[in-house]
Amino acid sequence: MPQSLDLLYFSPTGTTRSVIHSIADGLGASSTTTLDVSSPGARLSAPRLAGQCLLIGAPVYFGRVQVNAAALYRTLRAPSVGLPAVPVVVYGNRAWEDALLELSDLVTDAGYCVVAGAAFVGEHAYSDAGHPLAPGRPDADDLAIARAFGGSVRDKLNAGPPVPLAQVPGKRPYREPHAEPAPPPVTRAADCTLCGTCASVCPTGAVHCSTEVETDVRLCIRCAACVKHCPTGARVLSNPAVDKVRNWLLRTCPARREPELFL
Ligand SMILES: Cc1cc2nc3c(=O)[nH]c(=O)nc-3n(C[C@H](O)[C@H](O)[C@H](O)COP(=O)(O)O)c2cc1C
Ligand code: SF4
Ligand code: SF4
Structure with a gap:
């Protein structure tokens, strides 16, 4: 070795x-x-x-x-x-x-x-x-x-x-890269403590946290790191496009x- x-x-x-x-x-x-x-x-x-x-x-x-x-x-x-x-x-x-x-x-x-x-x-x-x-x-x-x-x-x-x-x-x-990205995660302001975790874990610098959380849709790669690390559940990736993919994956790749x- x-x-x-x-x-x-x-x-x-x-x-x-x-x-x-x-x-x-x-x-x-x-x-x-x-x-x-x-x-x-x-x-x-x-x-x-x-x-x-x-x-x-x-x-x-x-x-x-x-x-x-x-x-x-x-x-x-x-x-x-x-x-x-x-x-x-x-x-x-x-x-x-x-x-x-x-x-x-x-x-x-x-x-x-x-x-x-x-x-x-x-x-x-x-x-x-x-x-x-x-x-x-x-x-x-x-x-x-x-x-x-x-x-x-x-x-x-x-x-x-x-x-x-x-x-x-x-x-x-x-294979060709995917052309139409799904909408990015959103922040539910009522549950957000502005802790900044989403910004610090984002791999592309797409999130800015000051008096509110802002997401640069062009930089976001939809990796969900911000969602998985948010301590309060305020950061969510839930929209019709992503839910459609989730349901398709559940149906087609269960094994x-x-x-x-x-x-
Ligand atoms: C935009 C996007 C596209 C993905 N495409 C595929 C895919 O083509 N096939 C697959 O099995 N998983 C796909 N995944 C799932 C990732 O490969 C999987 O979550 C991986 O474990 C992420 O690695 P990480 O934890 O190192 O970030 C995709 C995830 C995202 C966010
Ligand atoms: S990680 Fe969650 S609680 Fe913290 S700033 Fe981001 S959205 Fe708000
Ligand atoms: S989904 Fe990934 S790239 Fe998009 S804002 Fe969250 S951590 Fe950043």
Whole structure:
């Protein structure tokens, strides 16, 4: 196993973060650098990669790598050509479509050798009490699989020079980005204490909190981080477009999907 490992991820609601850290536990590198690019400030410049191996994660939005993550990952450069990388996508139990191939292509373009990859399930951003969509995922079983996967990657790296994955599922050109975003979350003023949590957790800087909470609809990616972290329930993502998607997901994707590993 290379001595030094870079962990790089964008994770508005934390499911990608959990999976990446569990895989890293299994990899067991002696030194690890964490580059969490979930805040707007962390994406102002290209991440400084220096490790001998890269573990990189992103959430799946519309079957693709989430766009803010993809934009940043296009700027990556491996410290030297041919170092091993492991791309990992996390999706809300519907489908990951072209996201893992896209992430693999991004790290290959950066100069890495993709030696393994995986798709894990995380609680869907649109999940709520009335519409449970992969609630609690990744759960203990998922994280055990993530740690074991990290161990298998370590064994593969210990066996010799990096060997690229023969094939990553997905197709090129990748599926078209979604054109019509749903309305963003709103704030129920009567329940809002102006605590500012929604602004501090927003991954795009879309929320401003002073005498009221304002949302920049152009910056909002509908990740629901502000909703999930609001301590009073004042921040809500409930509108006909999102509820329609929730009901469609409940109807069409009821079965539990398991992590898919490529080694
Ligand atoms: C706008 C949007 C689009 C999404 N598209 C998909 C999708 O195509 N397939 C899927 O299974 N989950 C989809 N999800 C769910 C996320 O992939 C899931 O919630 C993931 O766990 C989020 O990762 P994070 O916790 O690291 O932010 C979408 C979520 C949002 C907000
Ligand atoms: S997190 Fe909730 S209570 Fe706090 S400012 Fe935002 S909407 Fe208001
Ligand atoms: S305002 Fe939009 S981008 Fe910011 S946390 Fe809320 S849903 Fe996510």
